[in-house]
Amino acid sequence: MAAALIKLSDLPIGSSATVRSFPPQDPAFIRLREMGLLVGTTVTLVRTAPLGDPLEIKLRGYRLTLRKSDAAHVQVEPTP
């Protein structure tokens, strides 16, 4: 359990992680959850856009893009 948590925005390209925490009760993040990004969901950082932002992540079999500044609020545990 005691694995180190990092920000989703700091995840290296191509690696996967499990979501561990969200900003609680923040309305902006409700939609992200409704899109299936929940505590316990496995995500893979596929790539960044050519200019380094936003990020492309893969979850539940589909691709989603979000900005680094938003992804920085999501804490993930990298999959070893």
Place this chain on the structure above:
Amino acid sequence: MAPPPHLSAPARAPTYALVGNPNCGKSTLFNALTGLKQKVGNYPGVTVEKKIGTTYSQHGQPITVIDLPGAYSLAARSPDEAVTRDVLLGRRSDTPPPDRILCIVDATNLERNLYLVHQILDLGRPVILVLNMMDLAAQAGLNVRVARLEKELGLPVIPCEAVTGKGLMELRLTMSRSDLPLARHAWNVPTPIAPAVSELASSLVEHDHKLPLTARAEALLLLTDQDSVRVAGSSPLSPRTTEILQGWQQRWAAEGTDWAGTLVNSRYDAIGELAAEVVQRVGVAGPSTSDRIDAVVTHPVWGWLVLGGVMTLLFVSIFTLAQGPMDWIGDHMAMLADGVKAQMPPGDLRGLITDGAIGGVGSIVTFLPQILILFCFIGLLESTGYMARAAFIMDRLMSRVGLNGKSFIPLLSSYACAIPGIMATRTIEDHKDRLVTILVAPLMSCSARLPVYLLMIAALLPGDLMPLGAKVGLMLLMYALGTLGAFGFAWFFKRTLLKGAPPMMIMELPPYRLPGLRDVALQMLERSWIFLRRAGTVILAISIVLWFLAAYPKAPDGATPTQQLAQSFAGQAGHLIEPVIRPLGFDWQIGIGLISSFAAREVFVSTLGVVFNAETTNDNTAPLRTALLAARWPDGRRLFTPLVCVTLMIFYVFAMQCMSTIAVVKRETNGWKWPLFQTLYMTGTAWILSFIFYQAGTALGF
């Protein structure tokens, strides 16, 4: 939960609402079901397309289908999603709530698609689930067990391939069933929240007059969205319900319960269990075709080349493909006017028909080839999935001025014509971002400005003394100025007038798909028709007004067209505005040209032809150039000095002089406020910059 007995077969054929996530093939299914039997309009008060179509049961009975906008959730975040939510909850007076719901899901992406389905099952209406893209799911190594899903949910599940029409027959058969079951929606609201939901639901029925059938769904939405007014519709919540809601929220906050998150989680928990039963992974899929395409299309180097290539192709096709039809339309409009002239005696009625009505209709229709091509391209970019990639690549740059990547295509299209650009802003969910994009789009130099730039560059220096490089450079400078202006004003508006926390940019990158040509063609025709019908009436009216201004009062018999125009209302208006434009170096004759540009900017050229009595055609402006060079102020100074020519170009970069754009902005923003504001700020900027440029130039001795 057993279905209530009163929901047996309705007497008339039931109305269906078609709902689903974006990119799940909903429009394709709607087109396949209804063919050309569709009515496209607008939901009053919002700029969301309203599509209603008719399909037929196997006995030939008509069934009405409403195609609701694509939505990820009923907790709406965009005007599109709000319409879907409001129609389903029976809140829109213009659209009665549907009897039954047709949910379409993408079988390759079942979990996220089922989230919306899960919310819809709360509504207590019969639902048919359409599993679309079964072929693609199989290719991706997924086996979706349809019978199992049907059994678990207790509702009809129809596997289907909307693109090929496979499964449509079974779907029609199911839609005409009179005994559609209600789903066994075995979903328990999590324990800490359940009492609040039932308390809120009964208060909503009692105090807010919500339908008992949908009260539970309304209560659940209240808890997932923070903005209760937005959730409850236009009317604020009753004090009693607000009190209950706040009471629970305070209690949960004290306990540390994340109620909205818990609700979303418990839905996904239920969906996860279902998906584990239903979806079998039969093979390990390697990188898909989509992955391989994306490796190039979003590559740090190749990505830019692909984007540049696509955009070049877009512009080359507009300028090459549209020119022929545009000339053809122009010629035929002229022939039509000549035909009328030959048939009718000269007089006001003839003038009204040929110059007012035919001229006005002509200026609308001449735009059509460009608009059709642009809509075709936008449709192709959307249906292949490239649109989302372009937004993905451009988001970083657009964020510098406070916009997001979705504003890129509308702004780029505006280089050809602002009208399709502005109509394409409908893909931008955030209201403020959309409005800012609409406000700055006409600053991107459109193709109607080109003839004006070309004439002014030609008039800059006598003969062909000017090197080609300088001409091209000047032209590019004008484009750069417009672009800079658009981004500058976007930045300014996002910081002042339309300030607000930027919403989170969350966008799906759908897999690449072959475009549905029929869907693209239908959409292209629908959008062009909307432009013709809605904007056309305004444009026709303004054209007739402009004709009247140029035709009255009548000059004495035997006057030349130049004399007629000079003493008409338009000529008088030219004199009237001369004090305002004189500091820019323009006289009343140029004033007439500026006023007539409202029909379309390129009309400036033909108007100057009449004003300076020079025979001009589109292909040959040499006589006009000579006439311009000969034009003098009353005191004998040259009128079109190089400084005035450049000032006029700067004025055209910024001024809002296009009634078609104004008409479209009025339609897209639902009122006159924003088009008026836009006209004032753009024309004001044009005046100020032209003033500074001309006065500085004069002071420096040019």
